[in-house]
Amino acid sequence: MKPSRLKIGPKVPTKPPITPARSKQALMTSRDRDPVQVYCRIRPLDVPTDDSCVTVLSDTVVQVVPPETSQGYRSGTTKATQYTFTGVFDEKSTQKPIFHTVTLPLIEDLLHGKNSLLFAYGVTGSGKTHTMNGELQDGGIIPRCLDVIFNSIGHFQAKKYIFKPDKMNSFEIQSEIDALTERQSEALTSNKFKTPARRGQENEGPRVTDATRISALDEDQAFAVFVTFVEVYNNTVFDLLDDTPIDPLRPGKIQSKILREDQHHNMYVHAVTEVEVKSADEAAEVLAKGQKRRRVAHTTLNAESSRSHSVFNIRVVQAPLDGQGATLEKMLTVGQLSLVDLAGSERNSRTKTTGERLREAGSINNTLMTLRSCMEILRENQLNGTNKMVPYRDSKITHLFKSYFDGEGKVRMIVCVNPRADDYDETLSVMRFAEMAQEVQIARAVQPNIRLEATPRATPAGREALLPGRRKANRVLTEAYRKLEQGGISNPQSEVPFDIDMVFSAARCSWPPLELQSASDDRLITALVEYLQVRIRDQQNRREQQMKKCVEVRTLIREMEEELILKRQEVLSLHEQLKDERSRCQTFENRVLNAESANATLQRHVAEHQKYARLLEEELKEKDCLLNQGEIEILNVKAKEKTKRQLEREKLKKELDRYKQVESQLQRQTERFLVMRDLLDAGCSVKVPGTSGSSESDSRTPSIGATHRVSDPKVVGTPSLRGPAVSTRKRRSRSVDPGKGWLDHRPENILDLDTVFQPQMNRAKSITKLVDSKSVTDAKISKYVLTTQEQDSAGEIETKLYKGDVLTTVSGGAQVVLQDVEILRHSSPNAIKRHSDGRLKDVHSRVADIENRCGHAIEGHNRNKKHCP
Numbered sequence: 001m002k003p004s005r006l007k008i009g010p011k012v013p014t015k016p017p018i019t020p021a022r023s024k025q026a027l028m029t030s031r032d033r034d035p036v037q038v039y040c041r042i043r044p045l046d047v048p049t050d051d052s053c054v055t056v057l058s059d060t061v062v063q064v065v066p067p068e069t070s071q072g073y074r075s076g077t078t079k080a081t082q083y084t085f086t087g088v089f090d091e092k093s094t095q096k097p098i099f100h101t102v103t104l105p106l107i108e109d110l111l112h113g114k115n116s117l118l119f120a121y122g123v124t125g126s127g128k129t130h131t132m133n134g135e136l137q138d139g140g141i142i143p144r145c146l147d148v149i150f151n152s153i154g155h156f157q158a159k160k161y162i163f164k165p166d167k168m169n170s171f172e173i174q175s176e177i178d179a180l181t182e183r184q185s186e187a188l189t190s191n192k193f194k195t196p197a198r199r200g201q202e203n204e205g206p207r208v209t210d211a212t213r214i215s216a217l218d219e220d221q222a223f224a225v226f227v228t229f230v231e232v233y234n235n236t237v238f239d240l241l242d243d244t245p246i247d248p249l250r251p252g253k254i255q256s257k258i259l260r261e262d263q264h265h266n267m268y269v270h271a272v273t274e275v276e277v278k279s280a281d282e283a284a285e286v287l288a289k290g291q292k293r294r295r296v297a298h299t300t301l302n303a304e305s306s307r308s309h310s311v312f313n314i315r316v317v318q319a320p321l322d323g324q325g326a327t328l329e330k331m332l333t334v335g336q337l338s339l340v341d342l343a344g345s346e347r348n349s350r351t352k353t354t355g356e357r358l359r360e361a362g363s364i365n366n367t368l369m370t371l372r373s374c375m376e377i378l379r380e381n382q383l384n385g386t387n388k389m390v391p392y393r394d395s396k397i398t399h400l401f402k403s404y405f406d407g408e409g410k411v412r413m414i415v416c417v418n419p420r421a422d423d424y425d426e427t428l429s430v431m432r433f434a435e436m437a438q439e440v441q442i443a444r445a446v447q448p449n450i451r452l453e454a455t456p457r458a459t460p461a462g463r464e465a466l467l468p469g470r471r472k473a474n475r476v477l478t479e480a481y482r483k484l485e486q487g488g489i490s491n492p493q494s495e496v497p498f499d500i501d502m503v504f505s506a507a508r509c510s511w512p513p514l515e516l517q518s519a520s521d522d523r524l525i526t527a528l529v530e531y532l533q534v535r536i537r538d539q540q541n542r543r544e545q546q547m548k549k550c551v552e553v554r555t556l557i558r559e560m561e562e563e564l565i566l567k568r569q570e571v572l573s574l575h576e577q578l579k580d581e582r583s584r585c586q587t588f589e590n591r592v593l594n595a596e597s598a599n600a601t602l603q604r605h606v607a608e609h610q611k612y613a614r615l616l617e618e619e620l621k622e623k624d625c626l627l628n629q630g631e632i633e634i635l636n637v638k639a640k641e642k643t644k645r646q647l648e649r650e651k652l653k654k655e656l657d658r659y660k661q662v663e664s665q666l667q668r669q670t671e672r673f674l675v676m677r678d679l680l681d682a683g684c685s686v687k688v689p690g691t692s693g694s695s696e697s698d699s700r701t702p703s704i705g706a707t708h709r710v711s712d713p714k715v716v717g718t719p720s721l722r723g724p725a726v727s728t729r730k731r732r733s734r735s736v737d738p739g740k741g742w743l744d745h746r747p748e749n750i751l752d753l754d755t756v757f758q759p760q761m762n763r764a765k766s767i768t769k770l771v772d773s774k775s776v777t778d779a780k781i782s783k784y785v786l787t788t789q790e791q792d793s794a795g796e797i798e799t800k801l802y803k804g805d806v807l808t809t810v811s812g813g814a815q816v817v818l819q820d821v822e823i824l825r826h827s828s829p830n831a832i833k834r835h836s837d838g839r840l841k842d843v844h845s846r847v848a849d850i851e852n853r854c855g856h857a858i859e860g861h862n863r864n865k866k867h868c869p
């Protein structure tokens with residue numbers, strides 16, 4: 001259950017916006033403005049014997065001499081340049097004088113509700129962080145500021161949580177009870193900052209504090225101090241006091257912040273963690289915590305401290321006490337001091353930065369360039385009365401600074417310089433900027449920043465006369481502390497804490513004059529009685545009030561205890577829930593890690609596949625090229641083939657013509673064979689058609705003396721007949737009568753086939769040509785055989801034996817009557833070769849083929865002749 005808050009009085013409405021700062025700047029005369037004060041701090045050289053390019057001429061002037069290694073020297077500039085500043089601190093200057101000169105006036109303004117900005121500017125390693133933070137034993141500007149603030153407001157601090165940030169860059173005043181509730185809940189929760197006592201035990205050594213105190217304070221005010229700590233890295237704002245733990249595995253989780261403008265036109269970091277601090281040690285601890293977080297965040301973001309700008313903001317809130325001096329009036333005054341450590345300017349060419357560092361350097365240089373151009377335009381506007389737009393929004397730092405440049409207050413800059421010769425070029429650029437910055441004017445703050453105003457507001461002078469009591473009590477207390485300090489107690493304020501309100505409530509009004517004028521003067525007694533009666537009444541009233549308050553407080557305490565029990569139970573259950581949530585979170589984180597690693601593996605695979613795909617594509621392209629070449633070659637071959645076929649066709653055509661000629665010859669031969677067959681069928685002697693000197697009537701009984709050839713000489717002359725006939729066994733022909741004399745007519749070109757079947761002829765007489773009739777009329781010859789040879793289409797050799805009887809004629813001659821034909825076939829190993837489609841394989845084969853066909857024709861005739869008797 002949520003506790004109900006007791007509100008004292010209605011909430012005070014916020015004050016309407018004051019005049020915008022911009023218009024203020026425009027309306028200001030030069031008398032209302034102060035220039036930006038620039039101080040120069042020169043750090044000692046790392047190696048004292050090294051060359052220095054900077055010399056301090058006076059408290060305000062430095063001289064920069066170009067060393068031989070500088071760009072200026074190389075381009076012929078050897079002239080020394082002098083620069084004037086508000087103040088110059090040489091190498092031997094310590095932190096204290098710098099703090100006192102530069103910052104103390106700003107703290108005074110802060111305690112009076114005015115704004116100030118102090119920033120350190122310079123090359124990397126020139127001592128900006130050293131100047132702003134310093135060391136534990138010798139603190140820089142920030143810890144010293146905190147010391148002085150708490151030394152000054154120590155006794156006048158309001159109780160914690162009386163002032164509360166309203167998240168809109170302003171504050172509201174809480175009731176005592178609300179503040180008490182928050183204090184108690186803070187005590188219950190453990191995530192708040194440790195007490196100074198514990199801090200002292202853990203750190204390396206005690207912090208050396210600055211004892212300076214500003215006394216010119218309005219003692220009728222109650223004060224509170226709030227701090228924020230942000231950094232601007234790569235132009236993004238991060239909250240360094242945010243309690244959310246940073247996960248080093250997931251740097252993206254670090255929440256960045258945005259800038260906003262409040263109703264008074266002041267820029268602020270929205271939703272930044274603003275911590276109320278009650279002592280300098282507590283504040284220093286907050287600062288240390290922020291710096292630690294900055295280191296963790298940087299490890300996560302892979303950055304270094306010098307690569308970001310840091311802004312430490314101190315806000316002092318104050319409100320006047322009411323006439324009774326007990327509660328606060330609803331009037332707020334807020335002073336702000338921004339302490340900025342800018343990142344070091346550096347030339348990339350010199351550091352040769354790359355990658356992430358180059359991006360950081362780019363961002364830093366952009367910011368510094370924007371700062372320069374903002375100040376240049378401001379100066380130009382102020383000098384020339386122009387109204388050019390100042391590019392504050394170009395970077396986060398200048399956007400934050402806008403409130404100071406366009407508003408009221410003081411702006412101070414410390415230019416840190418490393419005098420080593422290597423830094424000369426950058427130092428020169430820093431010096432020029434610093435010189436220009438001094439010409440920029442900032443509106444002077446006359447009034448404090450009043451944020452809430454009570455109506456009607458009582459002026460301090462017009463307040464009831466009770467307040468001097470508080471002053472008196474303060475004086476007594478200060479004196480007591482002083483005496484304690486003299487007695488050897490180093491920090492009496494923290495050692496002997498004292499509630500000033502207790503002292504303040506005593507001796508509210510002064511006694512009446514106690515001087516007795518005369519013995520009979522009763523007026524003194526009467527006045528004294530009246531005074532004492534008033535005091536007694538007053539005391540009674542107060543006692544009653546006290547009792548009433550006691551009852552109220554008891555009731556409250558009882559309520560709160562009940563609530564506390566409930567809260568504790570709630571906290572326990574929340575703890576349980578938190579535990580569950582944490583374990584769930586852990587599970588999810590593990591899953592995410594697994595998924596991320598799987599994703600990484602997949603991405604690796606994808607990359608490999610892509611690489612393989614690229615290789616395949618290249619291979620494909622190569623193959624495409626080859627294919628194209630192949631196609632071109634195929635086309636060429638086809639063209640050649642076509643030409644070849646054309647030639648072949650022409651050749652075949654010629655061969656066909658030749659074949660036709662052969663065919664016509666064959667035709668003629670066939671005709672001759674037909675005639676011969678007819679003759680043979682008619683039992684006449686052989687008469688070859690076309691033979692000269694033979695008549696039709698005696699063609700059937702040719703004269704023995706006539707020249708005639710039965711076989712085709714072409715057949716005998718074919719190349720296929722030239723090979724030897726294949727024969728392994730001999731066989732004797734039984735067709736020839738061995739008892740009679742034979743005339744064996746065997747032309748010369750007949751191959752002896754030496755086959756198995758051979759005609760057996762007794763007393764045979766062989767002739768190659770029938771030229772002499774006597775060879776037939778010989779009485780011993782009674783039989784005649786004519787041998788011819790041909791080759792058929794399958795390459796077989798066909799041997800024909802035409803047999804007949806020799807008969808003597810009446811006139812004493814002889815005639816042959818053919819009786820029988822014997823045909824012998826032999827397969828030739830030189831048979832004609834053909835393609836699968838029947839075409840002959842070579843020209844010789846084709847010629848042989850044609851010739852064979854002729855042979856076929858003859859064979860056909862012979863077959864017919866077989867049927868002859």
Ligand SMILES: Nc1ncnc2c1ncn2[C@@H]1O[C@H](COP(=O)(O)OP(=O)(O)OP(=O)(O)O)[C@@H](O)[C@H]1O
Pocket residue numbers: 042043044122123124125126127128129130131305306307342343344345416
């Ligand atoms: N005045 C000085 N006296 C002694 N040592 C100094 C002084 N100024 C700087 N140093 C030393 O020089 C080194 C660099 O200084 P520091 O870190 O302050 O430079 P920086 O300007 O902040 O650099 P960056 O811009 O990189 O943050 C530190 O070790 C610091 O202690």
